[in-house]
Amino acid sequence: MKTRAGAILSSIWIDRSLDRKISVQLYMGLRDIILSGGLKGGERLPATRTLAGETGVSRTTVIDAVSRLVAEGLLESRIGSGTFVSQTMTDRIPDRPQASLGTGTRLSRLSPSKKRAVEQFADRRRLPHKSQAFVTALPALNSFPAAQWARLSARHWRSDRDEIMGYGNPHGLTRLRAAISAHLNASRGIQCDPEQIFIVNGAQHAFSLIASTLLRPGEKVWFENPGAIGARNAFISHGAELVPVRVDDSGLDVADGLIKAPDFALAFVTPSHQQPLGRIMSLSRRLSLLEAAENADALIVEDDYDGDFYFGDQPLPTLKSIDTQNRVIYVGTFSKTLFPSLRLGFFVAPTGMVDSMSTLFSSALSGIPTWSQGIVADFMEEGHFATHIRTMRQLYRKRHEVLHHSSENLGDHLHIERASAGFHTIGLFRQPRDENAFVDAAQRVGIALAPIGRYCLTPIDRRGIVIGYGATNSREITQGMQALSGLFK
Numbered sequence: 001m002k003t004r005a006g007a008i009l010s011s012i013w014i015d016r017s018l019d020r021k022i023s024v025q026l027y028m029g030l031r032d033i034i035l036s037g038g039l040k041g042g043e044r045l046p047a048t049r050t051l052a053g054e055t056g057v058s059r060t061t062v063i064d065a066v067s068r069l070v071a072e073g074l075l076e077s078r079i080g081s082g083t084f085v086s087q088t089m090t091d092r093i094p095d096r097p098q099a100s101l102g103t104g105t106r107l108s109r110l111s112p113s114k115k116r117a118v119e120q121f122a123d124r125r126r127l128p129h130k131s132q133a134f135v136t137a138l139p140a141l142n143s144f145p146a147a148q149w150a151r152l153s154a155r156h157w158r159s160d161r162d163e164i165m166g167y168g169n170p171h172g173l174t175r176l177r178a179a180i181s182a183h184l185n186a187s188r189g190i191q192c193d194p195e196q197i198f199i200v201n202g203a204q205h206a207f208s209l210i211a212s213t214l215l216r217p218g219e220k221v222w223f224e225n226p227g228a229i230g231a232r233n234a235f236i237s238h239g240a241e242l243v244p245v246r247v248d249d250s251g252l253d254v255a256d257g258l259i260k261a262p263d264f265a266l267a268f269v270t271p272s273h274q275q276p277l278g279r280i281m282s283l284s285r286r287l288s289l290l291e292a293a294e295n296a297d298a299l300i301v302e303d304d305y306d307g308d309f310y311f312g313d314q315p316l317p318t319l320k321s322i323d324t325q326n327r328v329i330y331v332g333t334f335s336k337t338l339f340p341s342l343r344l345g346f347f348v349a350p351t352g353m354v355d356s357m358s359t360l361f362s363s364a365l366s367g368i369p370t371w372s373q374g375i376v377a378d379f380m381e382e383g384h385f386a387t388h389i390r391t392m393r394q395l396y397r398k399r400h401e402v403l404h405h406s407s408e409n410l411g412d413h414l415h416i417e418r419a420s421a422g423f424h425t426i427g428l429f430r431q432p433r434d435e436n437a438f439v440d441a442a443q444r445v446g447i448a449l450a451p452i453g454r455y456c457l458t459p460i461d462r463r464g465i466v467i468g469y470g471a472t473n474s475r476e477i478t479q480g481m482q483a484l485s486g487l488f489k
């Protein structure tokens, strides 16, 4: 059996390809182990023959290295009993501070706003991210045309190497910006120049950039309550003061915002499909919000995360498309239309902001991977993107119907709202009930749910759950609803 010292010494790595002599490599390896406390004062070293075997070097080399350490006083040779780590020397080695990932000087060096944010983010649980009933935020990954993507990807890697392997445009691939601009024009009623489009590492990256470049610490941000968790955290971490604004059936309640903070600097909204309540902001609310922003000289962030999947009668115009004042920053993501691991999103900057954003992107930011942008650009240019969206819209409409049909016997306990976009809706408890306890019980029977409370900055009256139906098939939806029904009994 190996001795403790033997096991520790076997971690010494001898590299024969190096110029450095092997005895020096062994000497340095032994010295580091002693100095880092791997071998303690008074501990006996294995015999030189054993050491030679452990490290795969000759005995003469070991004797060389050990003699040097004895000469330096880190080891002591005791005739007749062997070689020991020197107690007197190791006593003088200062203790290494206990490595800690969470506390200590690093935390105290955080800026005040980041420190506040870290304290506020004490609950680091993440919502589940696996395709199953009723996970939220995940699209139908199993329906993604992976073979087609693989073909485009293989073709991409056969193109011109300078083009695909060099440094790309920090603002984003020109072809992709043009394809996005065409898509926004055709599908979201937004007319913008490709120069206004900045490609980022997902919508979350856009929120963070917007908060860090356009807000001063302490400035007020109207935030939907309940609202999007990731965006909320991005604004908090950049020191914004979030003002929880009520959400009703028509979306963000502008009057409530005006009472709480008429001097707001920015409003964050999800008008096409409120996150998480699923409501669509009415046209009159959209116009009131634009007017309020104009009066306060504020900006609006329109997060259109799943607006492509509208399956109601007639979609309302995006805020950006009716923004005559150039105040709306439109944020889009490929996490829902394609898949989240791409980490690809974009924002459309108001024209007045393009120059300064452009300078920042080209001077201080170095862009995001261009190869994935290239494949997405091909996917869009060749029409696969539009086809995929059409197919998914039908699929989500169908899954939404299945959800409603299979929830009929839950009616006494849970009111499931009808959605007309995206792939999540909410279920409101008909009787008072603890959301978290219900979500935990559902998890125990294999159902992933999110409590509405997780999305709230301040508590609201509505109690219930967010139900995703994007990443779960019809059979799983039906079985999931039966399982939920069992939890109410």
Ligand SMILES: Cc1ncc(COP(=O)(O)O)c(C=O)c1O
Pocket: 137, 201, 202, 203, 204, 205, 228, 230, 270, 275, 303, 305, 332, 333, 334, 335, 340, 344, 345
């Ligand atoms: C409201 C909202 N916006 C945007 C996103 C997409 O973020 P990202 O593009 O960083 O994946 C999500 C993801 O779940 C979301 O819930």
